[in-house]
Amino acid sequence: LNAPHGSPSDERDSAAAKGADVAVIGAGVVGLACARELARRGLKVVVLERGEAGRGASFGNAGWLTPSLAFPLAQPGYAKKAIGWMIDPESPFYIRPSLEPAMLHWLAVFLMASRRSRFRVNAPALVELCRWSVDAWETIAREPGPDFGFAREGLVMVLESEHGVERAKRGAEYTQALGIPWEWWDAQRVRAEEPIVRGDIRGAIYYPRDAHCVPNLAVQRLRADAEALGVRVIEQCAVTGASFDGRSVRALHTERGEVRAGRYVLAAGYWSGELGRALGLRIPMRAAKGYSLQFVRGAVHPTRSISLGERKVTVTPHAGRLRLAGTLEIVGNDQSINMRRVGAIERGARALLTLPDERAEATPWAGLRPCLADGMPAIGPSPRHGNMWLAIGHQMTGLKCAPGTARLLAELMAGEKPTFDPRPFAPERCCR
Numbered sequence: 169l170n171a172p173h174g175s176p177s178d179e180r181d182s183a184a185a186k187g188a189d190v191a192v193i194g195a196g197v198v199g200l201a202c203a204r205e206l207a208r209r210g211l212k213v214v215v216l217e218r219g220e221a222g223r224g225a226s227f228g229n230a231g232w233l234t235p236s237l238a239f240p241l242a243q244p245g246y247a248k249k250a251i252g253w254m255i256d257p258e259s260p261f262y263i264r265p266s267l268e269p270a271m272l273h274w275l276a277v278f279l280m281a282s283r284r285s286r287f288r289v290n291a292p293a294l295v296e297l298c299r300w301s302v303d304a305w306e307t308i309a310r311e312p313g314p315d316f317g318f319a320r321e322g323l324v325m326v327l328e329s330e331h332g333v334e335r336a337k338r339g340a341e342y343t344q345a346l347g348i349p350w351e352w353w354d355a356q357r358v359r360a361e362e363p364i365v366r367g368d369i370r371g372a373i374y375y376p377r378d379a380h381c382v383p384n385l386a387v388q389r390l391r392a393d394a395e396a397l398g399v400r401v402i403e404q405c406a407v408t409g410a411s412f413d414g415r416s417v418r419a420l421h422t423e424r425g426e427v428r429a430g431r432y433v434l435a436a437g438y439w440s441g442e443l444g445r446a447l448g449l450r451i452p453m454r455a456a457k458g459y460s461l462q463f464v465r466g467a468v469h470p471t472r473s474i475s476l477g478e479r480k481v482t483v484t485p486h487a488g489r490l491r492l493a494g495t496l497e498i499v500g501n502d503q504s505i506n507m508r509r510v511g512a513i514e515r516g517a518r519a520l521l522t523l524p525d526e527r528a529e530a531t532p533w534a535g536l537r538p539c540l541a542d543g544m545p546a547i548g549p550s551p552r553h554g555n556m557w558l559a560i561g562h563q564m565t566g567l568k569c570a571p572g573t574a575r576l577l578a579e580l581m582a583g584e585k586p587t588f589d590p591r592p593f594a595p596e597r598c599c600r
């Protein structure tokens with residue numbers, strides 16, 4: 169490999185890129201989790217990252233590790249609501265209207281996948297992947313290594329209307345049947361447990377087994393673990409295409425030269441869509457843009473994560489900061505910040521919480537959640553290639569499902585009996 173512009177040549181990058189068993193494309197939470205898992209199994213792994221590791225969607229997300237809310241993006245009832253979302257500039261879920269054929273195709277598949285019959289198959293698979301993953305995150309947190317603020321304190325979903333309570337209780341009963349416990353807290357109990365909550369509320373659903381962490385630190389932790397196992401993460405090394413031997417990838421083309429490995433894993437988040445085209449694979453990918461903003465720790469700081477369920481705002485307590493996140497705006501490659509939507513997140517939170525005044529960072533953060541048309545991740549072999557594998561499309565669940573994704577992928581690559589039913593995640597259902 170050549171040196172990136174302006175940096176001294178790094179012999180170790182070149183050595184790592186030669187003769188790797190697996191080259192992973194993308195150093196987000198998913199790519200690094202896969203690299204770590206494959207290295208644990210004794211494989212020589214290199215990760216190719218076009219920028220800095222962990223700076224994609226994995227950087228500033230809400231940090232929730234919540235099996236109680238690990239659903240496919242496409243959900244029953246969404247078909248009816250989609251038009252309303254297109255015209256409301258402050259709605260938490262926004263579909264930007266477009267007549268682009270790829271977008272129309274994406275939307276048609278998305279609406280079909282929001283049927284109850286599909287949800288009944290997809291939701292339990294994703295909840296199970298997440299449940300396993302959160303236990304795995306807990307194990308990682310207990311092992312020696314850099315701290316990433318893991319806390320299994322649960323999630324409080326605050327509700328304001330009778331209708332909201334009914335819907336949330338139906339959701340809680342549904343996930344309870346999948347092994348996720350919950351309790352009902354009345355308004356008085358909510359205020360006693362989390363004094364930051366104020367305003368006119370009906371009560372809350374408390375999910376005691378949910379957890380949270382600091383997302384960028386979790387990515388750094390995976391990287392540290394992976395590197396300790398011999399993985400080389402090569403940054404400033406964008407993959408631009410590939411050359412092939414029949415159905416197999418012979419080499420990846422990168423900005424810095426060719427990389428040859430025995431097998432390849434595509435884990436480039438939202439950008440897997442455009443990179444897929446260069447690799448000969450059609451991937452129906454859109455981004456669901458979201459924002460987060462951080463405040464300095466105030467006098468009243470919550471212990472648990474808080475969901476303002478009807479406002480679709482998430483609140484995560486870190487040691488010295490409080491993070492708000494929200495909005496799901498279906499777009500292309502657009503990381504611009506819409507201050508109107510960011511303002512709606514903050515106003516929504518201030519209506520129900522005693523928020524600190526001081527922001528910890530001047531600018532909000534925007535991230536692109538990678539969303540396949542049916543709202544489920546794709547984990548498994550590429551339908552077009554003999555030696556390429558996919559770990560993409562994790563939409564709202566990439567952090568909370570990363571260890572399970574890595575486990576499933578590594579088991580499938582090794583031809584082992586997988587821990588999870590791979591069928592709901594099979595790439596062939598949506599990628600051609």
Ligand SMILES: Cc1cc2nc3c(=O)[nH]c(=O)nc-3n(C[C@H](O)[C@H](O)[C@H](O)COP(=O)(O)OP(=O)(O)OC[C@H]3O[C@@H](n4cnc5c(N)ncnc54)[C@H](O)[C@@H]3O)c2cc1C
Nearest residue numbers: 194196198218224225226229230232407437458566567568
């Ligand atoms: C506001 C917000 C809140 C969220 N909250 C949560 C949450 O609480 N819990 C949760 O589980 N999930 C949450 N998510 C979703 C989560 O952030 C994503 O699902 C997850 O980060 C996706 O990880 P990834 O590794 O697939 O993608 P990314 O983190 O985007 O990583 C992809 C990487 O690939 C690299 N790349 C791209 N193209 C190339 C190329 N050509 N060559 C080499 N490298 C390339 C990119 O630079 C990037 O580093 C949230 C997202 C947002 C936006």
